[in-house]
Amino acid sequence: MKTALVVEDSAMMREFIISSLSTFSAIRSVEAANGFEALRLLPQKVFDIILTDINMPDINGLELLSYLKNHPNYQAIPVVIISTEKSEQDRKRGLALGAIDYLTKPFQPKDLQLIISKILKL
Amino acid sequence: MERESSKRDFISEAEEILEELTGDIQSLETSIQHNNVRPDLINKIFRQFHSMKGISGMLGFQKISGFTHELENMLDNLRLGKIAVSQKVVDVLFQSMDLMHGMIAELIDEQTDRIDPSPVLKKVNELIHEDQLPAQQVTFPELDLDEQTLRSLTEYEEHRLQENVNRRAQLYNVRLVLDDATFDHELREISDLLNQHGEVISTLPSFESAAGPGKMVFRLIYGTNLTAENILRKVERSDVTIGNIRKEISKTASQETEEEQEPERALDTSLKSLSRTVRVDIQKLDEVINVIGELVITRAMVANVSRELMAAEGHSRLGVTLSRVAVDLEKKLNELQRNVIETRLVPVGQIYHKLGRMIRKLSRETNKQVDLRFSGEDTELDKIMIEELSDPLMHIIRNAIDHGIENADERRKAGKPERGTIRLSAFQRGNNVVIQVHDDGRGIQIKKVQEQARKRGLLPPDRVPDEKECIEILFSPGFSSSDEVTELSGRGVGLDVVKKNISGLKGFISVQTQEGRGTMFEITLPITLAIIQALIVRVGQNKYAIPMSSISETVQIDRNDIRTVDRKEVYGLRDRTIPLIRISEAFHLPEKVRSETPYLVIVKVGEHSAGLVVDELTGQQEIVIKSMGEKLKNIPGIAGATEIGESKPVLVIDAESMVEEATHGRIRAG
Amino acid sequence: MNGDDSKLPVPATSTTVRQAELLQKLLAEESDQEVSLAVPVSIPEDQMSVLVFELGGEHYGIDIHDVAEIVRYKEPAAVPHTVDFLDGIISVRGRMIPVINGRKRLGHEPVQPDKRTRIIVLQDGSEFQGIVVDATSQVVSLFKKDIEATPPVVTGFKAEFLEGVYRHKNQLIILLHLQRFLQYV
Numbered sequence: 001m002k003t004a005l006v007v008e009d010s011a012m013m014r015e016f017i018i019s020s021l022s023t024f025s026a027i028r029s030v031e032a033a034n035g036f037e038a039l040r041l042l043p044q045k046v047f048d049i050i051l052t053d054i055n056m057p058d059i060n061g062l063e064l065l066s067y068l069k070n071h072p073n074y075q076a077i078p079v080v081i082i083s084t085e086k087s088e089q090d091r092k093r094g095l096a097l098g099a100i101d102y103l104t105k106p107f108q109p110k111d112l113q114l115i116i117s118k119i120l121k122l
Numbered sequence: 123m124e125r126e127s128s129k130r131d132f133i134s135e136a137e138e139i140l141e142e143l144t145g146d147i148q149s150l151e152t153s154i155q156h157n158n159v160r161p162d163l164i165n166k167i168f169r170q171f172h173s174m175k176g177i178s179g180m181l182g183f184q185k186i187s188g189f190t191h192e193l194e195n196m197l198d199n200l201r202l203g204k205i206a207v208s209q210k211v212v213d214v215l216f217q218s219m220d221l222m223h224g225m226i227a228e229l230i231d232e233q234t235d236r237i238d239p240s241p242v243l244k245k246v247n248e249l250i251h252e253d254q255l256p257a258q259q260v261t262f263p264e265l266d267l268d269e270q271t272l273r274s275l276t277e278y279e280e281h282r283l284q285e286n287v288n289r290r291a292q293l294y295n296v297r298l299v300l301d302d303a304t305f306d307h308e309l310r311e312i313s314d315l316l317n318q319h320g321e322v323i324s325t326l327p328s329f330e331s332a333a334g335p336g337k338m339v340f341r342l343i344y345g346t347n348l349t350a351e352n353i354l355r356k357v358e359r360s361d362v363t364i365g366n367i368r369k370e371i372s373k374t375a376s377q378e379t380e381e382e383q384e385p386e387r388a389l390d391t392s393l394k395s396l397s398r399t400v401r402v403d404i405q406k407l408d409e410v411i412n413v414i415g416e417l418v419i420t421r422a423m424v425a426n427v428s429r430e431l432m433a434a435e436g437h438s439r440l441g442v443t444l445s446r447v448a449v450d451l452e453k454k455l456n457e458l459q460r461n462v463i464e465t466r467l468v469p470v471g472q473i474y475h476k477l478g479r480m481i482r483k484l485s486r487e488t489n490k491q492v493d494l495r496f497s498g499e500d501t502e503l504d505k506i507m508i509e510e511l512s513d514p515l516m517h518i519i520r521n522a523i524d525h526g527i528e529n530a531d532e533r534r535k536a537g538k539p540e541r542g543t544i545r546l547s548a549f550q551r552g553n554n555v556v557i558q559v560h561d562d563g564r565g566i567q568i569k570k571v572q573e574q575a576r577k578r579g580l581l582p583p584d585r586v587p588d589e590k591e592c593i594e595i596l597f598s599p600g601f602s603s604s605d606e607v608t609e610l611s612g613r614g615v616g617l618d619v620v621k622k623n624i625s626g627l628k629g630f631i632s633v634q635t636q637e638g639r640g641t642m643f644e645i646t647l648p649i650t651l652a653i654i655q656a657l658i659v660r661v662g663q664n665k666y667a668i669p670m671s672s673i674s675e676t677v678q679i680d681r682n683d684i685r686t687v688d689r690k691e692v693y694g695l696r697d698r699t700i701p702l703i704r705i706s707e708a709f710h711l712p713e714k715v716r717s718e719t720p721y722l723v724i725v726k727v728g729e730h731s732a733g734l735v736v737d738e739l740t741g742q743q744e745i746v747i748k749s750m751g752e753k754l755k756n757i758p759g760i761a762g763a764t765e766i767g768e769s770k771p772v773l774v775i776d777a778e779s780m781v782e783e784a785t786h787g788r789i790r791a792g
Numbered sequence: 793m794n795g796d797d798s799k800l801p802v803p804a805t806s807t808t809v810r811q812a813e814l815l816q817k818l819l820a821e822e823s824d825q826e827v828s829l830a831v832p833v834s835i836p837e838d839q840m841s842v843l844v845f846e847l848g849g850e851h852y853g854i855d856i857h858d859v860a861e862i863v864r865y866k867e868p869a870a871v872p873h874t875v876d877f878l879d880g881i882i883s884v885r886g887r888m889i890p891v892i893n894g895r896k897r898l899g900h901e902p903v904q905p906d907k908r909t910r911i912i913v914l915q916d917g918s919e920f921q922g923i924v925v926d927a928t929s930q931v932v933s934l935f936k937k938d939i940e941a942t943p944p945v946v947t948g949f950k951a952e953f954l955e956g957v958y959r960h961k962n963q964l965i966i967l968l969h970l971q972r973f974l975q976y977v
Binding site for chain 2: 867871873883887
């Protein structure tokens with residue numbers, strides 16, 4: 001059983017992502033509505049993959065990513081960043097910071113599923 | 123995601139976003155006029171269009187997603203400083219709001235070409251290409267920023283940083299060490315505080331083992347005109363370190379203090395609150411209502427004095443004036459009461475969203491296709507009640523999905539549409555708010571209830587309950603009509619808890635059901651527990667208050683007209699026979715003397731009536747029902763207590779439970 | 793033993809001392825007003841301030857932190873369908889407070905209230921409770937380590953309400969376990 005952390009501030013987007021993930025019976029999803037919630041959840045469970053939006057209030061996705069990659073406990077967790085097609089610079093930054101892959105909105109469930117199955121080998 | 127329900131979800135979320143957006147655009151307009159536009163407002167508007175675009179794109183609503191895409195572009199340029207904010211922009215935004223409302227309406231009505239967004243789109247594109255300001259520098263050689271921070275800035279944050287550099291604001295690196303358990307509140311508080319005096323450009327959580335276990339470290343980039351000492355003073359915490367990011371030494375000390383004394387106009391950030399609402403602690407509201415309650419009593423005393431004065435001195439000038447004053451006072455108090463009570467009222471729609479999400483989740487988990495329909499979102503209820511309602515409602519809905527709605531196969535066989543429907547409606551009925559949960563499932567199955575009841579010894583084996591009794595059984599503790607323990611609804615236990623919760627709110631719950639067709643739960647609640655009109659009665663040595671809203675009439679009778687049926691007292695009122703309850707007995711009062719000509723206070727609950735037997739009606743007055751505390755919350759027959767300006771408080775009678783007791787007793791006796 | 797005055801604990805802050813003195817003064821007066829106390833927060837861990845009152849000729853004590861105020865006796869309104877030692881409810885500044893009869897709770901015969909009778913109003917978060925007592929006397933500061941176990945002589949249901957005893961200048965103060973004492977449905 002793999003656990004995924006979905007960090008995304010739009011409730012509907014979150015649901016969309018989680019239901020796309022639900023096609024994998026081996027994945028259990030945990031949701032966070034913002035960076036703070038994610039920071040809270042991180043020490044509580046062992047996550048096998050993290051999906052985070054970049055555009056969020058307070059702590060944005062890049063800041064979260066930077067924190068993860070500098071933290072000994074979390075740096076090995078693969079992170080997928082979700083951005084808009086327009087913010088190429090942010091995307092580049094994210095990959096430079098260590099994100100393993102990215103998705104641009106809008107995306108189809110199968111795009112997400114493809115990335116996930118590659119990363120988690122499902 | 124199923125088409126119809128996701129469309130509905132989208133519409134509801136889109137409408138929420140639009141509402142928020144409209145308010146934000148208005149704020150933007152105001153701030154342009156006052157020349158203090160906040161960058162985070164623009165960013166917020168950007169993110170809202172971004173959300174809209176994302177969601178509509180996912181669901182394939184091309185028209186809407188295409189339109190919002192362009193708007194998102196425009197807002198992105200705005201926030202990155204590539205185009206200037208102006209009234210033109212605001213106008214286009216307002217026009218876009220209208221268009222979007224229209225496009226959503228189109229979606230609801232399943233039309234496609236009522237709305238033509240191209241004129242507005244043209245304007246948007248013009249704006250995007252019109253005032254392009256020169257491109258920004260994105261390196262910061264004059265700043266002392268570490269690699270890690272620099273690399274985690276988004277394009278937007280870089281722009282904000284550049285802006286602050288351009289404005290010659292001071293730039294600081296604020297390092298905070300916060301506790302694991304409370305960092306989010308504290309960080310929010312500190313950010314809010316800092317944002318009042320400058321701009322928090324970025325917030326970076328940072329792993330630093332030196333901070334120790336149980337701590338989180340955050341590094342903020344902060345632009346402001348304050349000095350470092352000032353910042354430290356304002357933040358009032360011990361674990362803050364501040365470093366100046368600007369490599370060049372700032373201007374002379376005198377200029378610093380000068381800038382400090384000036385209100386922070388130079389920074390172009392606004393100290394004005396953009397919100398027109400205030401958060402109020404419910405306890406404060408309660409205190410205000412308490413004071414008003416006492417004012418009500420004082421007013422009654424003034425009215426008393428005025429009456430006595432008139433009686434003693436005839437129509438003296440003083441007496442007449444006093445009485446006029448008392449009337450005026452009453453009018454103003456009523457208005458005050460109304461206003462305060464209304465502050466506690468919130469629309470029921472607030473819990474609809476929460477419930478909607480849970481229902482979607484549940485229907486995914488149970489593989490039952492369920493549609494949700496809401497109505498009466500604007501019906502208002504006291505805030506506390508709304509919060510207390512969400513658990514009972516969730517429970518009822520959970521039961522409906524779990525036990526009520528059949529799976530697609532069964533439904534098809536029964537000739538029902540494959541998708542089940544759960545309808546939540548709220549409306550006002552007199553002094554009450556009624557909330558109904560209706561499902562078109564298989565209804566409560568009397569046979570199953572019978573079986574389970576017999577199994578649990580709740581019913582003697584030879585007894586065949588009628589529908590009413592079945593429902594009573596459902597509400598008794600420890601009952602479940604499901605054979606297995608499902609993860610979903612626990613043991614299906616809890617309808618008794620639901621009932622208790624509702625009674626705790628001084629409401630009641632009823633059920634109607636039809637096998638094969640569906641079930642409806644109806645919850646009736648008083649709109650607010652605050653100030654109500656009550657009849658004060660005397661029974662023996664004690665006085666009680668009965669809320670007028672429960673009373674249908676009062677009548678004085680002759681003791682001899684009371685008849686007895688099945689050892690219960692009844693009275694023939696016109697064409698009906700009404701069961702009687704002697705308050706002196708119900709409350710175990712010591713008095714044995716029974717009046718020759720008692721009064722009957724006829725209370726009505728739903729279709730049932732009962733007559734409460736009292737010795738005297740002493741008057742009508744406005745009261746505030748007060749809770750008697752947790753321990754005395756669930757005393758049968760008592761709704762609470764109140765002050766009526768006498769030495770002891772007076773208990774308020776819960777008419778509904780009295781009626782239930784009277785009619786209930788009859789059913790069992792049969 | 794604690795007969796030795798020099799070993800009496802000194803309350804930690806000056807506010808605590810002032811409050812305690814004020815309370816003692818007020819209790820000694822026959823004032824017309826209702827007495828109210830704001831209890832200071834800083835008492836060191838190993839100490840406790842106890843409000844002493846009388847019931848049935850004996851002296852009892854409760855932690856002053858739980859006390860919201862002390863009011864003169866007023867007749868409560870009876871509430872049906874509750875335990876017999878609940879005298880009823882009183883209204884204090886618009887708040888309805890259930891009041892239990894201390895004497896009945898401890899198994900003493902109830903008596904008519906007199907001018908010394910008081911109602912101690914306890915507060916636990918947002919919940920309030922009152923106890924009718926024969927009289928309130930003083931506030932005593934003590935070290936927790938000097939609290940002795942309830943003597944085995946005390947048996948029966950009364951024992952479960954007691955948390956221990958403390959000797960104060962030849963007076964035996966019986967410390968109440970408030971939670972159990974106030975437990976009823």
